[in-house]
Amino acid sequence: MIDTAIPSAIGRVVATELKPATPHQFHFWTPTETSIGIGAIVKVGGARSGEQGAERIVYGVVTEGFAYSDLATPLHDVVGAEGDPTRADAAPTARQQIRYWTAAVLRQTPEEPLQPVPLGQVYLADDADVAQALRMDAFLYSATPTAIPVGLYTSAGRDSPVYLDADFLLGPEAAHLNISGVSGLATKTSAVEFLLASIFAHFPAHKGRVAAVCFNVKGPDLCFLDQPGDLSDEDRHRYERLGVPSTPFQQVRLYAPLKADGVNLNTLRTHPDLVDDVEPLTWGLQEVVDYAEVLLNRDDIDAKADAFIDFLRDRVLARTFDDGFGTTHRVQTFADLDRFFRSIFDGLEITAGGRSDTWRTHHIATMRKVRNRLLNISTRCKGLVTDDGPSSDLPWNEFKDRTVYVIDIANVDPLGQDLVFARVVSMLREQLERRELGVDAVVVFVDELNKYAPGDGPDTYVKKMLLDISERGRYLGLVLFGAEQFRSQVHRRVVGNAGTQLFGRMDMDELATPGYQVLTPATKSKLATLPIGELMVRHPHFTQPIFIRFPKPPVLRGRDGVERFPPAADVPFEDAVVRQLVRLDRRVRPNQVKDLIADREQDDVRRALAAVRRTRPDDVLAYFRKVLGARVDSDATRPREHQAVPPLNPISDEPY
Amino acid sequence: MTWWHALIEAGAVPAAYKPPPSAGASGRDEAEGIGPADLVEDAELETHAVPRAAAIPPAVSFLNGIERWSVVAYDGVAQIVNAYVAAAVCRRDDRGVLRATFERSRAFAVAPIDRLSPTLRPLLEQAAPDIEPIDDELVDQPARYLERVESTVRRARAHLERELAEAATAALGADEWLVLDGLLSRSPAVARHPRALGVIKSHGAQFLEGRGLERALTLAAGNRTSVFAVRGGHTRTEVYSWYLRLWSWEGNDLLYGLLRVEARADRETVSRASEVSGWLWAERAPLATPATRWDRLLYPLHHVEEYLKARAPRSPAVRSRLPVA
Numbered sequence: 001m002i003d004t005a006i007p008s009a010i011g012r013v014v015a016t017e018l019k020p021a022t023p024h025q026f027h028f029w030t031p032t033e034t035s036i037g038i039g040a041i042v043k044v045g046g047a048r049s050g051e052q053g054a055e056r057i058v059y060g061v062v063t064e065g066f067a068y069s070d071l072a073t074p075l076h077d078v079v080g081a082e083g084d085p086t087r088a089d090a091a092p093t094a095r096q097q098i099r100y101w102t103a104a105v106l107r108q109t110p111e112e113p114l115q116p117v118p119l120g121q122v123y124l125a126d127d128a129d130v131a132q133a134l135r136m137d138a139f140l141y142s143a144t145p146t147a148i149p150v151g152l153y154t155s156a157g158r159d160s161p162v163y164l165d166a167d168f169l170l171g172p173e174a175a176h177l178n179i180s181g182v183s184g185l186a187t188k189t190s191a192v193e194f195l196l197a198s199i200f201a202h203f204p205a206h207k208g209r210v211a212a213v214c215f216n217v218k219g220p221d222l223c224f225l226d227q228p229g230d231l232s233d234e235d236r237h238r239y240e241r242l243g244v245p246s247t248p249f250q251q252v253r254l255y256a257p258l259k260a261d262g263v264n265l266n267t268l269r270t271h272p273d274l275v276d277d278v279e280p281l282t283w284g285l286q287e288v289v290d291y292a293e294v295l296l297n298r299d300d301i302d303a304k305a306d307a308f309i310d311f312l313r314d315r316v317l318a319r320t321f322d323d324g325f326g327t328t329h330r331v332q333t334f335a336d337l338d339r340f341f342r343s344i345f346d347g348l349e350i351t352a353g354g355r356s357d358t359w360r361t362h363h364i365a366t367m368r369k370v371r372n373r374l375l376n377i378s379t380r381c382k383g384l385v386t387d388d389g390p391s392s393d394l395p396w397n398e399f400k401d402r403t404v405y406v407i408d409i410a411n412v413d414p415l416g417q418d419l420v421f422a423r424v425v426s427m428l429r430e431q432l433e434r435r436e437l438g439v440d441a442v443v444v445f446v447d448e449l450n451k452y453a454p455g456d457g458p459d460t461y462v463k464k465m466l467l468d469i470s471e472r473g474r475y476l477g478l479v480l481f482g483a484e485q486f487r488s489q490v491h492r493r494v495v496g497n498a499g500t501q502l503f504g505r506m507d508m509d510e511l512a513t514p515g516y517q518v519l520t521p522a523t524k525s526k527l528a529t530l531p532i533g534e535l536m537v538r539h540p541h542f543t544q545p546i547f548i549r550f551p552k553p554p555v556l557r558g559r560d561g562v563e564r565f566p567p568a569a570d571v572p573f574e575d576a577v578v579r580q581l582v583r584l585d586r587r588v589r590p591n592q593v594k595d596l597i598a599d600r601e602q603d604d605v606r607r608a609l610a611a612v613r614r615t616r617p618d619d620v621l622a623y624f625r626k627v628l629g630a631r632v633d634s635d636a637t638r639p640r641e642h643q644a645v646p647p648l649n650p651i652s653d654e655p656y
Numbered sequence: 657m658t659w660w661h662a663l664i665e666a667g668a669v670p671a672a673y674k675p676p677p678s679a680g681a682s683g684r685d686e687a688e689g690i691g692p693a694d695l696v697e698d699a700e701l702e703t704h705a706v707p708r709a710a711a712i713p714p715a716v717s718f719l720n721g722i723e724r725w726s727v728v729a730y731d732g733v734a735q736i737v738n739a740y741v742a743a744a745v746c747r748r749d750d751r752g753v754l755r756a757t758f759e760r761s762r763a764f765a766v767a768p769i770d771r772l773s774p775t776l777r778p779l780l781e782q783a784a785p786d787i788e789p790i791d792d793e794l795v796d797q798p799a800r801y802l803e804r805v806e807s808t809v810r811r812a813r814a815h816l817e818r819e820l821a822e823a824a825t826a827a828l829g830a831d832e833w834l835v836l837d838g839l840l841s842r843s844p845a846v847a848r849h850p851r852a853l854g855v856i857k858s859h860g861a862q863f864l865e866g867r868g869l870e871r872a873l874t875l876a877a878g879n880r881t882s883v884f885a886v887r888g889g890h891t892r893t894e895v896y897s898w899y900l901r902l903w904s905w906e907g908n909d910l911l912y913g914l915l916r917v918e919a920r921a922d923r924e925t926v927s928r929a930s931e932v933s934g935w936l937w938a939e940r941a942p943l944a945t946p947a948t949r950w951d952r953l954l955y956p957l958h959h960v961e962e963y964l965k966a967r968a969p970r971s972p973a974v975r976s977r978l979p980v981a
Contacts, residue, residue, distance in 0.1 A: 003743070070962070071942070071944045076942075076943045076945045077942070079943055080940065080943045081941060087941070090938070090941070091752070091955075092712045092716075092748070092938055093748055093754060093955050093956050094751060094753050095752075096962070361829075
């Protein structure tokens with residue numbers, strides 16, 4: 001409801017020769033007891049009628065505050081109290097004092113000619129004023145509104161909604177969001193969760209469909225987005241005020257790799273009531289080789305390695321290939337690849353008598369390096385990377401509107417995390433470019449940018465990819481929502497390309513870095529003491545940073561989720577297989593499965609299970625039985641094909 | 657356009673001259689006629705230590721005034737003066753905050769009407785809303801003329817303060833006091849009020865002599881003299897008075913930190929003198945700096961003065977940014 005009461009002035013603009021009012025800044029005083037503070041939005045209602053500037057209205061945000069009395073020197077206070085601090089308050093008269101504020105201009109109407117702020121009365125901004133001051137009227141009240149609620153402006157007792165422009169948050173005009181703040185204050189993840197809910201509720205229809213991909217990189221943070229959290233009445237009121245439903249995400253798809261046993265999920269969302277909603281994420285050799293660059297560190301990156309990887313990709317993988325030593329290969333799994341390498345190395349040593357150290361122009365050291373990198377990932381990320389081909393992946397080409405895809409890689413080896421990130425983002429980019437993804441825009445939420453896109457350190461594949469999204473993603477609809485603790489230590493092009501920036505509570509050391517020089521000491525002080533749920537927002541339409549409060553996300557927080565749905569212990573191999581098959585087909589009887597897999601090699605079972613997951617047949621049990629094949633007596637003496645990467649016979653001193 | 661600009665446009669010579677205060681100005685409070693002092697407490701003038709923990713009345717109003725004047729135009733050698741006087745009462749609430757409750761001001765011209773040229777006189781009478789005529793016999797003696805102007809303006813201020821004091825005392829609450837800057841005896845009504853005090857900072861006139869005078873002028877800080885009766889002001893209203901030393905005078909001068917307090921001529925005043933002195937002693941803080949006479953200017957009275965200064969129109973002399981020869 002619009003407040004139609006006539007507002008009363010809360011202050012008056014004053015200007016002196018030393019501190020004049022300018023087109024971008026002004027000063028005003030208020031009574032000692034006032035509701036305004038740093039971050040409050042005020043309106044200067046023009047000078048008295050007839051005075052110059054009477055028609056001009058100026059909106060500003062308070063950036064600094066001063067209080068002082070008519071005390072000429074502190075010594076006079078000492079004299080007055082006769083050196084006794086306890087007597088200082090005993091004086092019968094309170095000294096005349098002032099509350100004096102500095103405000104930065106947000107907007108002037110008319111905007112031309114741009115003139116100094118008139119010396120008029122100062123009023124608190126109401127909802128309409130806030131919309132005007134932040135230039136939200138252009139995208140809030142247009143024929144095709146693009147307003148996305150980001151929170152409430154709550155200074156001075158108000159709760160005015162603040163909106164971001166979808167064209168500048170999700171492209172194409174500008175895009176990306178960066179949020180920084182100290183850890184542990186539940187602000188960064190919570191803010192992104194709320195903002196995603198807001199985007200899903202308000203993303204304009206004319207802009208198409210939108211989805212989100214969230215990488216869960218620590219603990220259970222994003223594992224319970226489909227479960228309702230506890231909201232206070234105050235939070236519900238805020239949701240109502242913002243027009244965002246206070247319900248958890250309706251469509252969440254959660255993906256997690258398997259553990260090394262190949263059947264239990266490597267996630268904290270393993271409670272029996274929820275685990276069925278988790279899709280396994282497992283990749284095979286082809287997926288890894290396509291992103292082999294991720295596995296190579298800076299020292300590894302050279303033209304020779306690149307050339308050999310290209311050779312593998314183009315000539316070897318999934319093709320019938322003669323290695324020149326009398327063996328024909330068809331490399332489809334890591335085990336095949338290992339056999340392929342062994343054949344070459346043996347061939348070079350035995351057939352060539354160890355005299356040659358090149359094969360097909362590739363030096364043996366290069367091949368060993370690439371071999372070690374590729375095969376090590378299958379060991380380090382066993383469960384994510386399998387020998388069994390692409391058994392389970394994100395639903396490429398079939399992304400759904402208003403759906404959150406959570407990829408839980410919190411417990412995956414860092415190298416595996418890089419691989420997941422690189423492949424998923426690359427796939428998103430490729431499919432968005434071709435308009436084949438199923439949605440028109442995807443928000444990719446990446447936490448810990450300090451780790452993935454540091455300002456210094458090596459140029460990793462992931463960092464280059466983040467830079468690429470930051471600089472070109474907005475044209476594709478690929479939007480990066482990045483979070484980090486120290487903004488100053490994230491690559492400047494990543495944060496610089498973020499059209500919208502959110503700041504939670506900041507560390508004073510961080511605030512002392514050059515990136516925060518534009519903020520006044522008072523604003524920095526407020527940032528350093530921001531309570532949970534408050535943020536400072538910078539957005540292309542806002543000429544000054546604005547403080548907002550957002551409601552607690554409508555989802556179960558990670559740590560609460562783990563308490564309410566404690567993770568289940570890993571189940572035995574047989575039970576895990578049963579659970580996965582039952583999940584695919586409720587008709588499957590556990591005993592039938594257990595009888596089927598009794599005395600069978602676990603790798604065979606895993607392979608059959610992967611085939612079932614990949615194929616999704618109508619009759620799961622029948623297909624599983626068919627893929628598993630006839631019972632073969634176990635051969636305990638037969639070496640396992642791929643327990644780990646076996647050592648090679650050293651033929652040189654190369655360090656790989 | 658101000659009234660003097662109209663005169664200047666009609667041929668008067670512009671001026672922006674604010675004479676320095678005359679030596680007699682500081683003693684204005686005492687210069688209005690005095691009578692001999694009669695002791696009403698003790699057999700001879702004694703000193704009394706004031707209580708350090710005296711009760712401060714919960715509600716007190718403070719009255720002060722200001723005056724400003726400057727020569728703004730010349731008609732020949734006749735000096736035409738723009739004057740402004742104002743007075744206000746500020747009431748102190750239970751949190752120690754002062755808020756204005758009464759306020760009056762008067763802006764007027766001071767001019768020797770009969771000596772003005774036929775062109776300027778009607779113009780002045782038409783343009784200036786308020787004219788205080790002055791004897792034209794001193795026009796040819798500019799220095800003495802300005803002394804007369806000064807006393808005229810001071811008298812206007814005193815009149816304003818008296819009117820305001822009478823209005824303020826009439827409105828005082830049951831336990832409320834009024835402290836005014838200057839003589840209490842200007843107004844009989846105010847002088848007879850049981851909760852009105854005059855605080856005099858200037859000591860141009862001496863009411864005591866001999867040993868009594870010496871004791872009064874060498875009072876130690878935190879002491880008062882015996883109460884004596886004085887008869888002063890135009891009305892010759894009798895009031896009781898005593899001296900009170902707020903700050904130690906040693907190392908400064910005899911009058912440093914010395915106040916003379918006036919209250920109604922009543923036995924109750926004598927019995928209350930120490931208690932009231934203790935209250936005024938407590939008013940030493942906060943210091944009334946940066947006022948030059950902060951040693952004997954109570955902060956609330958200083959506040960009223962600053963309030964009036966802030967609301968007064970800017971002095972033409974100050975308005976000029978050009979260097980003054």
